[in-house]
Every structure is written in structure tokens, then in C-alpha cells.
Amino acid sequence: MTWETIIGLEVHVELKTESKIFCNCSTRFGGEPNTQVCPVCLGLPGALPVLNQQALEFATRAALALNCQIAGYSKFDRKNYFYPDLPKAYQISQYDLPLAEHGHVDFIFGGEPRRVRIRRIHLEEDAGKLLHSEDGGLSADANVSLVDFNRSGVPLIEIVSEPDLRSGEEARAYLNRLKTILAYADVSHLKMEEGNLRADVNVSVRPTGSTEFGTRTEMKNVSSFRAVVRGIEYEAERQVKVLDEGGSIRQETRQWNETKGVTIALRSKEEAHDYRYFPDPDLPALDISRDFVEGVRANLPELPDARQARYVRDYGLRDVDAGILTSDLSLAAFFEEAAGLYPKDPKAVANWVLGDLLRIMNARAAESDEIPITPKQLADTLMLIDRGTISGKIAKTVFEETMATGKDPEVIVKEKGLVQISDTSELEKVIADVIAANPQPVADFRSGKETALGFLVGQVMKATRGKANPGIVNELLMKALK
Numbered sequence: 001m002t003w004e005t006i007i008g009l010e011v012h013v014e015l016k017t018e019s020k021i022f023c024n025c026s027t028r029f030g031g032e033p034n035t036q037v038c039p040v041c042l043g044l045p046g047a048l049p050v051l052n053q054q055a056l057e058f059a060t061r062a063a064l065a066l067n068c069q070i071a072g073y074s075k076f077d078r079k080n081y082f083y084p085d086l087p088k089a090y091q092i093s094q095y096d097l098p099l100a101e102h103g104h105v106d107f108i109f110g111g112e113p114r115r116v117r118i119r120r121i122h123l124e125e126d127a128g129k130l131l132h133s134e135d136g137g138l139s140a141d142a143n144v145s146l147v148d149f150n151r152s153g154v155p156l157i158e159i160v161s162e163p164d165l166r167s168g169e170e171a172r173a174y175l176n177r178l179k180t181i182l183a184y185a186d187v188s189h190l191k192m193e194e195g196n197l198r199a200d201v202n203v204s205v206r207p208t209g210s211t212e213f214g215t216r217t218e219m220k221n222v223s224s225f226r227a228v229v230r231g232i233e234y235e236a237e238r239q240v241k242v243l244d245e246g247g248s249i250r251q252e253t254r255q256w257n258e259t260k261g262v263t264i265a266l267r268s269k270e271e272a273h274d275y276r277y278f279p280d281p282d283l284p285a286l287d288i289s290r291d292f293v294e295g296v297r298a299n300l301p302e303l304p305d306a307r308q309a310r311y312v313r314d315y316g317l318r319d320v321d322a323g324i325l326t327s328d329l330s331l332a333a334f335f336e337e338a339a340g341l342y343p344k345d346p347k348a349v350a351n352w353v354l355g356d357l358l359r360i361m362n363a364r365a366a367e368s369d370e371i372p373i374t375p376k377q378l379a380d381t382l383m384l385i386d387r388g389t390i391s392g393k394i395a396k397t398v399f400e401e402t403m404a405t406g407k408d409p410e411v412i413v414k415e416k417g418l419v420q421i422s423d424t425s426e427l428e429k430v431i432a433d434v435i436a437a438n439p440q441p442v443a444d445f446r447s448g449k450e451t452a453l454g455f456l457v458g459q460v461m462k463a464t465r466g467k468a469n470p471g472i473v474n475e476l477l478m479k480a481l482k
């Protein structure tokens, strides 16, 4: 029997508001613990929340970017549970009337177009952060946990997908696209290492061909895409093994353990009724006017699909190339600035970015927001080729050197003596030497074997350490051979 894996993701994204969702404490990351707190986000008696309008705008913008319908009427509910990082013992969230529903994310996976449906997006508040002794920062034998409430009350959106994903790698592709769209929508800092984006991962398996879903387990708060993929693969395999052995899957919450590479059962999964949801009496319901929604829609930044289409239309790029360039906001911004500085040939700019730039960045595992060369340096390199100062081949060396040292291309060319040799008399001497040293290829060429010319050009390039102007070499060689 073969099995199919079914995955649905609940992705939590911290919004980039200056202040928290229901109070005016700062959302800044990395402050001294418990310095960005007040009676509201500490849940002190009598404190009253007030909704941050910017959070509602960001959430609406994100929902529109993800093709959702925005509710006309929405409200906040209390989700009751006890945990030391939740001082009120309830989280302000949205239960039955979420801000947005019925969206979708389109992306390419394995060369094929895929669509994952978004069931709902709701607004809620983040919890505080627990620091356990095993996390470091505390002495290992202290056997205590500390809590930092700076994060408590940071605005979150929760993006709930339908169970439309079928593998760990497909989940990664979905998350990548989701992250790209949110980056374009400009609603979150999206720093994975600061926990701006975390996923609850629901996994079940079923016999291939079956139309019913199996019982799922849920991994909470997985904070890297790699962990999501590994967690899904481990969990699917575990479930298949249990079922193959005649057992059954318990609906439960499990924890992904990154170091051991396994999931561990935490508790039987809670049901909605366990949370005793009820409308938060401290917050008025949201009457969301069409004017508000249309205003947000009108101010939506350009999204990745639109930008991809624009690159094809305005720069004449191939659709796949435009797709790669626009899949990352920083990369797209780099390309566009360089293309603006070198308007005569945007395709050449794209080729450099997609070829040498990405190759070197991948080799160094560099992040796209730390591209070690400026758009101007790339444009200048191309202009050096146009002016005949360097050959296309030497340009690759110069480009690599700029990426390694940050030095301007002109400086590298001067320092390393890379100026192209276009001087005919100098090249004629080299050509005479090459002809004298290679009688066989010369004879081959003269008897009609045209390919021998390439070899001889190569010898001239070698003798000049790549600095000879290839166009002129070709011309002079032909003349000398005839």
C-alpha cells in the first residue's frame, strides 16, 4: 500500500507596526527583557485594550495581497488557556468572524503551477517569550524558566491554509511564495531569526487514492522552513509506520525537536470548545467599510506577479527569468536599479544577475539583502566592456573581485593591469609567435578545417592572459593565416 501525505499550515506573521496591537508599547526586537511593557500587555486588572489602526491596515493589506475577501463585520474573541507566557490567561484573537477568508497563493512547484487555498486570516496578539535553562543564556543547572513580556501584544496575523499541500518540499515552496508576497506587501520585517514568521504544521497520511482525510497531528511554532520540511517528512513516515503496523494515529500536538530530528508527543490536541472562546467585551466589533478596504487596495504596493509581467513587457525578459528575479524583493530591486543605470541592454543585466551574481551568492550562502556588489558597480563593469577597456571574459574576473572586495571595477582593472590589449602591433607579435609554435593547427586551418581557428584564438588569449581584445585577435589571425 502506498500513502499520500496531507499538510495544512497555520502561519503566524508578526506585523511591522511601531507599537503593539492593543497598547502603545514599542515592538522593537532585542530590548532588555520586560522593558517594553505596560498594564495592558501585562494583563493587569482594569487595563483596557485599544486597537492599533495600523495593525488592522497591515492585516487588510496582507489579506488582499493573498487574494482574500475582507469581512464587512469582524470582532475579537478571547481564547482562554493558561500558560506562563500569557499574563491575562487568554489571548485576544478572532474566532468565528475572522478579518478575511477565501484567498489563495499561486506558485510554481516542480515546474508546475500550484494553488493553495487560504481558509482564513485573522488578527491576534503574540504571547511573551519563555527562556528555558536548556536554551542557553541561563546556567544549565539553574532549572528555571524566565519570561520576557516584550513580545506580548505584538500584532500577528494567522494565515490558515486548506489542507492542500502534499509534501515537505511543496510546503517549503508555498512558504517561500507566501514570504515573497508578504515582503512585497511590506507588512512584516519577516526576519526568521527573530521569530517574525512561525508555522503550526498539521500533517496526516491516507492511502493513495482515498478521498477521506486521516487523523492529523500538529507541530506548533516551527520557526524555520528547513525544520518545517524535516518535521513533515519525519511525521509522515512515523504515521505510516504506525498505520502499517496496524495502529492508529492519535490527534495530538507534537513538538519538533531540531537537534534530535524527531517529533515528540506533547498533549492530546485541544478542540476549539476547550478554549471557551467568547467575544472580548473590552473591544468594540469592527465595522469594516468598503471605503476602508478599497483605500487599502488602492495603496497596495506592486506584487510579485505584476512585477514579473512588467519585466517581461518592459525589459523583454523571458518569463522564467523574470520569475526568478522577482521571487526576491531585494534581488528585484538590485536588478531594476542596475537596469536603470544600463538602459541599453537590460537583458545583459539580467543575465549577469541570474548567472554570476546568484552563483557567487549561493556559493557563499549570502542572503539576498546583503548583495556584496552595488547596481552601479555592475553597470560600470558592463560599460567597461562596451568601451573596449576589458573583454567579456576579464569582466567576469573583475565582477568576482568586486564581489569579494567591494572595490570599484575601474580600480580593480587598474590595480591588476587588466586593461584589454587592442593595440594591433602588440597583438600581431603575439599572433606571429602563436602561428610559429603551432604548425599543425595552422596547416589544418589552411586546408579548410575552420575549427582550428578557435584553437589559435585560444592560444593568443592564453599568451595574453585573457587580455587580448577577441574581436581584433580574430581579425588579425584571419589576415595572417590567409
Ligand code: ADP
Pocket (backbone or CB within 6 Å): 006, 007, 008, 009, 010, 160, 161, 162, 163, 164, 202, 203, 204, 213, 214, 215, 216, 218, 270, 271, 272
Ligand atoms: P485547529 O484550528 O483546531 O488547528 P482547523 O480545522 O482550523 O483546526 O485546521 C487547522 C489547520 O489544519 C488548517 O491549516 C487545515 O488545513 C489543517 N488540517 C485540517 N485537517 C487536516 C488533515 N486531516 N491533515 C492535514 N492537515 C489538516
Ligand code: ZN
Pocket (backbone or CB within 6 Å): 020, 023, 024, 025, 036, 037, 038, 039, 040, 041, 042, 153
Ligand atoms: Zn503595553
Ligand code: MG
Pocket (backbone or CB within 6 Å): 010, 200, 218
Ligand atoms: Mg491549529
